[in-house]
Amino acid sequence: xxxxxxxxAGNLIFPTMLGQSAGTNFWPANIxxxxxxxxxxxxxVIALGFSGKDDLQSLASRVHPVFGLVFTTVLYLxxxxxxxxxxxxxxxxxxxxxxxxxxxxYTLAAAIFSIIFFGITCFFSLNPARIVDIVGKxxxxxxxxxxxxxVIVGLLYPLGGFQQPLEKYSTHAxxxxxxxxxxxxxxxxxxxxxxIVINAIRSRGATSRRQIVTVCVKAACxxxxxxSVIYVALSYISAxxxxxxGYLENGGQILARMSSYYFGTSGGIFxxxxxxxxxxxxxxxxxxxxxxxxxxxxPRFSYKKLVVGLCIFSAVIANIGxxxxxxxxxxxxxxxxxxxxxxxxxxxCHSLFKGERLVYQGSMLLVFIISLADGLKATxxxxxxxxxxxxxxxxxYTIGLGWVLPAIIGALGGYVISRVRKDSSLVNS
Numbered sequence: 048x049x050x051x052x053x054x055x056a057g058n059l060i061f062p063t064m065l066g067q068s069a070g071t072n073f074w075p076a077n078i079x080x081x082x083x084x085x086x087x088x089x090x091x092v093i094a095l096g097f098s099g100k101d102d103l104q105s106l107a108s109r110v111h112p113v114f115g116l117v118f119t120t121v122l123y124l125x126x127x128x129x130x131x132x133x134x135x136x137x138x139x140x141x142x143x144x145x146x147x148x149x150x151x152x153y154t155l156a157a158a159i160f161s162i163i164f165f166g167i168t169c170f171f172s173l174n175p176a177r178i179v180d181i182v183g184k185x186x187x188x189x190x191x192x193x194x195x196x197x198v199i200v201g202l203l204y205p206l207g208g209f210q211q212p213l214e215k216y217s218t219h220a221x222x223x224x225x226x227x228x229x230x231x232x233x234x235x236x237x238x239x240x241x242x243i244v245i246n247a248i249r250s251r252g253a254t255s256r257r258q259i260v261t262v263c264v265k266a267a268c269x270x271x272x273x274x275s276v277i278y279v280a281l282s283y284i285s286a287x288x289x290x291x292x293g294y295l296e297n298g299g300q301i302l303a304r305m306s307s308y309y310f311g312t313s314g315g316i317f318x319x320x321x322x323x324x325x326x327x328x329x330x331x332x333x334x335x336x337x338x339x340x341x342x343x344x345x346p347r348f349s350y351k352k353l354v355v356g357l358c359i360f361s362a363v364i365a366n367i368g369x370x371x372x373x374x375x376x377x378x379x380x381x382x383x384x385x386x387x388x389x390x391x392x393x394x395x396c397h398s399l400f401k402g403e404r405l406v407y408q409g410s411m412l413l414v415f416i417i418s419l420a421d422g423l424k425a426t427x428x429x430x431x432x433x434x435x436x437x438x439x440x441x442x443x444y445t446i447g448l449g450w451v452l453p454a455i456i457g458a459l460g461g462y463v464i465s466r467v468r469k470d471s472s473l474v475n476s
């Protein structure tokens with residue numbers, strides 16, 4: 048179930064695009080992608096179980112209650128109705144339906160497809176108790192079968208050799224792959240899907256924290272292995288397509304061309320089914336999770352009304368277009384991803400610094416400042432002077448990891464201040 052929830056729209060198109068773009072730098076780029084696309088989501092699920100908290104807001108409130116509310120709400124909006132949920136419908140249409148249409152049919156067809164896609168999502172999401180069985184036992188085997196066929200054929204009959212990497216991956220391929228993994232949004236979704244997993248574990252009789260953590264680790268590791276194999280395989284077979292197809296705009300186009308090449312017209316249908324099933328599973332999981340959270344936040348709105356509302360809103364946003372949706376999401380993810388990563392690691396280290404709030408606050412504050420400056424680079428509000436200054440004096444800023452050192456400094460500073468305060472209070476008493 049956990050693998051199926053994670054493996055949605057972005058998990059097909061981004062590793063595929065990565066392979067074509069990285070070319071001969073395939074391995075370092077993929078290692079970076081696997082760190083953020085697999086490693087961090089795995090840690091996120093385990094961290095939630097390890098923390099003993101029932102939801103993300105209570106975990107994030109270790110920083111401050113206001114931060115817990117704001118961060119959790121922004122995260123749910125990002126992986127929910129603003130970006131990730133609409134993307135599931137958008138990708139399904141652009142890969143599974145659009146190739147069979149003429150240009151003048153796109154608008155109407157997209158609207159009809161969105162209604163059908165999110166209608167199905169709505170139907171399953173209104174029965175959340177069945178999501179484990181529906182997703183884990185029915186949709187996952189179908190999806191894995193579709194993906195395996197394409198990967199095996201692609202490995203047996205490669206389209207050509209690896210080409211020189213595009214400029215982005217000609218240097219710092221590992222770090223660029225690291226940032227590319229942000230776009231899957233899985234490290235953010237881990238906090239949400241982790242709740243579903245923990246509730247499923249409890250419903251099957253687990254009561255102690257040790258039992259929950261143990262099963263969380265097993266589930267997360269199984270999902271991680273499957274995701275890693277598929278990501279590397281998709282990236283590998285797409286890296287060999289440049290000779291045959293040239294460089295394409297996005298991973299969806301690469302997948303469509305590969306399927307058509309290997310399977311003809313039936314390849315398009317095959318790919319469409321694969322994409323739609325992958326996206327439906329993720330869409331159902333996200334709608335269920337977002338509706339549950341916002342119902343808890345706003346009790347006057349019932350769970351069922353929120354499900355319907357989120358599905359309608361997502362259906363509208365899905366018609367914006369895949370490339371546009373990705374472009375809009377980049378600065379937001381660049382800002383909140385480092386915060387989520389640092390929260391994970393602080394959760395594991397919680398007992399080492401005895402849960403001192405200043406440790407959380409010092410680290411998160413500095414990380415937010417740096418990630419905000421980094422995120423603004425992809426917007427019209429880009430501050431060139433600030434960017435140049437940080438690039439000159441802050442290690443790893445130019446490769447998107449400028450927040451690492453401030454995270455450590457903030458945590459250490461917070462710990463020192465908290466200890467000084469405690470020592471002062473003891474002296475005064």
